[in-house]
Amino acid sequence: GAVVSQHPSRVICKSGTSVKIECRSLDFQATTMFWYRQFPKQSLMLMATSNEGSKATYEQGVEKDKFLINHASLTLSTLTVTSAHPEDSSFYICSARDSEDSNYGYTFGSGTRLTVV
Amino acid sequence: GQNIDQPTEMTATEGAIVQINCTYQTSGFNGLFWYQQHAGEAPTFLSYNVLDGLEEKGRFSSFLSRSKGYSYLLLKELQMKDSASYLCAVDTSGTYKYIFGTGTRLKVLA
Numbered sequence: 620g621a622v623v624s625q626h627p628s629r630v631i632c633k634s635g636t637s638v639k640i641e642c643r644s645l646d647f648q649a650t651t652m653f654w655y656r657q658f659p660k661q662s663l664m665l666m667a668t669s670n671e672g673s674k675a676t677y678e679q680g681v682e683k684d685k686f687l688i689n690h691a692s693l694t695l696s697t698l699t700v701t702s703a704h705p706e707d708s709s710f711y712i713c714s715a716r717d718s719e720d721s722n723y724g725y726t727f728g729s730g731t732r733l734t735v736v
Numbered sequence: 737g738q739n740i741d742q743p744t745e746m747t748a749t750e751g752a753i754v755q756i757n758c759t760y761q762t763s764g765f766n767g768l769f770w771y772q773q774h775a776g777e778a779p780t781f782l783s784y785n786v787l788d789g790l791e792e793k794g795r796f797s798s799f800l801s802r803s804k805g806y807s808y809l810l811l812k813e814l815q816m817k818d819s820a821s822y823l824c825a826v827d828t829s830g831t832y833k834y835i836f837g838t839g840t841r842l843k844v845l846a
Contacts, residue, residue, distance in 0.1 A: 625778075653833065662823060662839040663779070668831075712778050716832055724769055724781030725832060732776070 621647050621717040625728025632703055632735055640698045640731045642713030648693035649715035653725070654686075657710040669696040669713075703735040738762050740837035742824055747843045748814055756809045756840045758824030766830040770798050770809045771823040773839070779823055782809070811842075819844045 622645040632638050642652055650671045655663040667688055668676040675688035687699040696715075700707055710732055714725040740760045748754040760768070767786040771779035785791055785800035785807060797810040811818055824837035 651832070655836075660841075662836045663834075665833065665835070668833060710776075724771070724784060725834070726781070727771075727778035730776075730778045 621645075621715075621726040623649075623713065623715050623726045623728040625713055625731055627731060628729060629732045630734070632733070634704055634735055635702055637699055637701045638703055638733060640700075640711055640713075640733075642696045642698070642715070642728050644694045644715045644717070644726075647715075647717035647719065649696075649717070650693060652690060652696040652713055652715045654688065654696075654698050655712045655714065657712060657730075663712065666698075671696075700733065703733070705735045708733055708735045738826075738828065738835050740824060740826055740835060742822075742837040742840045744838065745841045745843070747845060749845050750814055750816060752814050753810065753812050754814060754842065756811070756822050756824075756842065758807045758809070758837055760805050760807070760824070760826050760837070762826050762828045762835065764828040764830075765802060766827040768798075768800055768807050769825045769827070769834065770796075770807075771825060773821045773823060775820075782822075814844050816844050816846065818842065 624643045626641045652669040654666045657663045666681045669688045669690040671690045677683045690696040712730045713728045716725045742758050770782040773779040783798040790799045795812045800807045821839045821841050823839045825834040
């Protein structure tokens with residue numbers, strides 16, 4: 620089945636620094652990927668839709684200048700959390716779909732646990 | 737607005753059957769998905785319904801009624817490893833941009 624690789628799995632950074640999270644689709648091309656954020660004991664909240672070769676579409680309330688998304692190729696999307704603050708600490712997950720997979724569902728990356736200190 | 741509701745927590749006994757409900761009110765509907773998520777891990781796909789009725793996959797079944805805005809996930813022969821959160825998600829626009837429900841934390845007791 621389709622595999623999505625997300626890196627790093629855990630990162631701790633200082634307030635004010637930036638952190639980049641990578642999401643790669645392995646063995647399939649993904650023109651669209653989605654980025655989610657999940658706080659403890661809560662469900663996934665969609666942050667943005669990442670489109671290959673064009674600007675990302677952000678959900679209401681998500682600051683596009685703070686959460687920079689780059690989808691430069693058909694297999695890679697990156698999310699950069701700029702000027703991180705402790706309230707940005709969360710579990711970030713990407714997802715992508717292999718259009719040739721009859722499974723219908725999206726495949727999620729393994730997630731990145733971000734802690735800002 | 738978009739609203740997807742699930743019970744917050746459920747408890748069941750090993751070997752039993754449990755039904756997790758999901759009700760939704762969304763601006764559009766192009767399919768409903770169920771995902772399983774263990775603590776600290778990414779969700780994994782369980783099932784997909786776009787037409788009314790029951791979809792069965794081994795120990796897991798999912799039901800959909802579009803007229804009622806209602807779905808349920810049925811887990812049979814519960815095992816300890818089934819202890820996880822179960823997320824209901826709706827594709828509202830046909831673009832696979834999901835809206836997730838609040839999630840149901842299921843505890844399976846020995």
